[in-house]
Amino acid sequence: MxxxxxxxxxxxxxxxxxxxxxxxxxxxxxxxxxxxxxxxxxxxxxxxxxxxxxxxxxxxxxxxxxxxxxxxxxxxxxxxxxxxxxxxxxxxxxxxxxxxxxxxxxxxxxxxxxxxxxxxxxxxxxxLEARCQQLHELATRDPLTQVANRAEFDRVHSSFVAVHLERHSPYSLVMVDLDHFKSINDHYGHPVGDIVLATLARLLKSFCRLGDLVARYGGEEFAILLADCPGAAATHRADEIRRAVSELPISALGGKHISASFGVTEVRPGDTPQGMLERADRALFCAKERGRNTVVYLGPQQTGQSLAEIVTNLRHAVTGSAR
Missing domain, CATH: 3.30.450.20 (PAS domain)
Incomplete structure (x- = not known):
């Protein structure tokens, strides 16, 4: 040859x-x-x-x-x-x-x-790569708000809990609920309600860092996953977002403003994804019970207090023990 x-x-x-x-x-x-x-x-x-x-x-x-x-x-x-x-x-x-x-x-x-x-x-x-990316987005993204969907939230939240517990690093979960959303739908119609939801989602994303996640949990409820973020910082961030939401004029509502309620919790040793989610839900419920447009932090041993209330109670306890 x-x-x-x-x-x-x-x-x-x-x-x-x-x-x-x-x-x-x-x-x-x-x-x-x-x-x-x-x-x-x-x-x-x-x-x-x-x-x-x-x-x-x-x-x-x-x-x-x-x-x-x-x-x-x-x-x-x-x-x-x-x-x-x-x-x-x-x-x-x-x-x-x-x-x-x-x-x-x-x-x-x-x-x-x-x-x-x-x-x-x-x-x-x-x-093929582009098609795979499209399929991934269809499987993980909410089509209306263009943030992560509930399935992606469940996956990332479970992963975050496991990873942060293993590393002994902080991780906070913030649940967000748009106040009086039913009234918006009833008065302006569902297409306008959809615009409001998409606007809120964009604002939530604008406050997130690389590595955080915003997801539509269901209806008018959203979740923010804050990696490597302790509860106090997460509560402060949530309050910044709350103020930004209340100050944002919505053109679809004729320039009127909206508000949202926030429930915050932080991962603790021995936590589970479901347990953390239930605490955040209870915190959100407390925020709405307090008149909405507020932020409530709920730790593992707490029944639902704002940070200001927690600090006040601690001061009273210290004053009482000194007497």
């Missing part, structure tokens, strides 16, 4: 584009797939020095790749393999998404001989 002919036939029958570049940048191989994908014949490139203009490379944000940030040049300069998602101009001028592997090739003595460049059309992969 003629080894060079066998190797050439093997390379030419690959579905991936293959380019061989010498250490000085001279192109010495350009397979059939490269011709087919780019519309450029081997005769047009072989023996020439590589430049990004041969493939009109772009990054994933559709910005042109220059020779200074070209993956082939980087591999030749550093002697290290480079893998990047790029776009190259294909036959007819259409840009094709590819995954490019640039593999440095060395002599036995360690001297760099050049690089093998292999690129694969990943159009179908990107379409």
């Amino acid at each position: 003629n080894a060079p002919l066998f190797h050439q036939a093997l390379v030419d029958n690959l579905a991936d584009g293959v380019l061989l570049v010498g250490a000085d940048g001279t192109m010495s191989a350009w397979n059939c797939a490269a011709e087919r994908m780019t519309g450029i014949d081997a005769a047009e490139v072989l023996g020439r020095v590589w430049s990004c203009r041969h493939l009109a490379l772009r990054d994933e944000e559709h910005r042109a790749i220059t020779d200074s940030d070209c993956p082939i040049g980087a591999a030749l300069a550093t002697g290290e393999q480079v893998i990047r998602r790029l776009e190259l101009r294909g036959r007819g001028g259409r840009f094709v998404p590819v995954e490019m592997h640039v593999i440095p090739v060395f002599e036995h003595d360690g001297e760099l001989q050049g690089a093998a460049v292999v690129w694969r059309d990943v159009s179908s992969t990107l379409s």
Whole structure:
């Protein structure tokens, strides 16, 4: 068997584009797939020095790749393999998404001989990834408010409880209920009610950090999961949100304002997702019983008090014991 002919036939029958570049940048191989994908014949490139203009490379944000940030040049300069998602101009001028592997090739003595460049059309992969992302959003996102849905809340809340208990780090849960929402629906209609819910959801998200989660728990009730956040800080955050909600004019209501009630609790040793949720629900119930538009924090041993009430009671207890 003629080894060079066998190797050439093997390379030419690959579905991936293959380019061989010498250490000085001279192109010495350009397979059939490269011709087919780019519309450029081997005769047009072989023996020439590589430049990004041969493939009109772009990054994933559709910005042109220059020779200074070209993956082939980087591999030749550093002697290290480079893998990047790029776009190259294909036959007819259409840009094709590819995954490019640039593999440095060395002599036995360690001297760099050049690089093998292999690129694969990943159009179908990107379409599949996009579809998977769409399915993920359908499964985890509330379509009206564009925050997490109840199923995603249940999953993340259970995970947060387990992780924060294991790390002995704080985690707080805030339950939010839009006050008098039934009256809004009855007076303005459900389409306006939907606008109000979506507006509230956007405001809640604006107060969240990376790693937090806002979810629509059901109806006009939302949940905010605050990672690495102790109860006092969560209560303060909830009160900031409460004020922002009450100060926000709703154009769909003719510029009128809305309000919301908040129940806050913090994870404690031995807690369960359900136990924490029940405390937050009780705190929310207390907030609504106190006239709405307020925040109530409920710890594991508490029956439902605002932080101001807790501080006041502690002061009275200290004063009484001193007498």
